[in-house]
Amino acid sequence: MLDITTQLTTNPKQKPAPDELGFGHYFTDHMFILDYTEGIGWHDGRIVPYQPISLDPSAMIFHYGQSVFEGLKAYVTVDNEVLLFRPDQNFKRLNNSNDRLCIPKIDEEYALEALKQLVSIDREWVPNAPGTSLYIRPFIIATEANLGVHPSNRYQFIIIMSPSGSYYKEGINPVKIMVEQQFVRAVRGGTGAAKTGGNYASALKGQEIASKEGYAQTLWLDGKENCYVEEVGSMNIFFKIDGKVITPALNGSILPGITRDSMIQVLKSKNIPVEERRISIEEVVEAHNNGTLEEVFGTGTAAVISPVGELKYLNDKLIINKGEIGEVSQMLYDTLTGIQNGSIEDTFGWTIRL
CATH class of the missing domain: 3.30.470.10 (Aminotransferase class 4, branched-chain amino acid transferase, N-terminal domain)
Structure with missing residues (x-):
């Protein structure tokens, strides 16, 4: 040593x-x-x-x-x-x-x-x-x-x-997100699964466009077919559809977030169904239109959890859970921050006391 x-x-x-x-x-x-x-x-x-x-x-x-x-x-x-x-x-x-x-x-x-x-x-x-x-x-x-x-x-x-x-000035309040159609953050076989500065540099243009339209972040789609959801800004993304929580599967272009993994483990411990799989933006839109899109939230170290109250896709604005934080999002935020600040028992063995 x-x-x-x-x-x-x-x-x-x-x-x-x-x-x-x-x-x-x-x-x-x-x-x-x-x-x-x-x-x-x-x-x-x-x-x-x-x-x-x-x-x-x-x-x-x-x-x-x-x-x-x-x-x-x-x-x-x-x-x-x-x-x-x-x-x-x-x-x-x-x-x-x-x-x-x-x-x-x-x-x-x-x-x-x-x-x-x-x-x-x-x-x-x-x-x-x-x-x-x-x-x-x-x-x-x-x-x-x-x-x-x-x-x-x-x-x-x-x-x-x-x-x-707080990472976002909105704090734990839901943010507005714009689905990016022109640019991509990363592609499979590239450096998307690595935490390297180039991934963030390539994301700045989409962020600039989103900010000019009044949105907090960009929702990135895959670089090959331009239809499968990957990440949101510098966070992983989750959707609660008809009682089940879905997050894009790690595919080589998505960063394996530690907060993402923590959220999945918490969901499983609470017996909330959770899936890691491909999910298209059209599936998200369809779920919104038929009333089964219940919550959307991003996860990451800086923000912990960032609920999404609105998604802009093409010319449509999808309002999620009346623009309010959802029950699962709140539970995840309270649980993870509680473990992090020691107010909730760490049954996962995640924390180190100095």
Whole structure:
């Protein structure tokens, strides 16, 4: 196991008020850095004051996009302890992304230990107001100074952290979503199942169009037939139709969300029927028209759950559950956030107390 050295800041930042947090605007006093050099491996793990990083203009991350990242959270419990939610799954998925992007895999146990130490050092940055959390962003970038098209021989693995409030200004209230018809987010065989920056860059145009029309996010369809539902914005998507919850099956172009998996397990524990399968946008429209589309919601680390109150498809606006949050959506949100903040017993073994 690699060592971790620590250099504490001599100039602590002023912490923002809970009502000023938003998402991803503020950053804690410290960060973790681990270097990779071909022939040596991962080395020199260190916790240092949060600071800019210096890269050569020819660093390969700038030119060929070799990068992966993760997102997870730390929470303050009702008894003032700090909980991490399924961090082992984040580092497992990070290594799956590494494999797809030809990045050397990290030691998952070492990464988790580094994360624990970093959170412990910046413990006072974990907000405790309702709906707040410490968002954690581990990422890896290619740092070799070289314009040749090949996997880099140098990388940096970095963890930064940000005290955050609600991801959407709407909070847990239903949002409006527009079905994208022109652009696609990812295709099978591409990088859709990896958490890499290029997937998000390709989604920005659809998001821009949706925002101009007053919609919070884009619902992405598959890149081959342009009819099967895949993801919504940066979240996985669920539909409750005639008492059954349906989510698109993982097919190589859909990110295997950890919150998605958690929701499926909670649904099964509550004996609510849940299916992972292909679902077309026409099936969703038909269910709406015949009155069986009962709820729609997105799931992800940042928002946890985001109910959908309206879907715009072509020229039609589909109002879902009268634009109100549904019973299952509310139950899932309450259950997952309850486990995350320690107010509900974690019978799944998902949380780690620091």
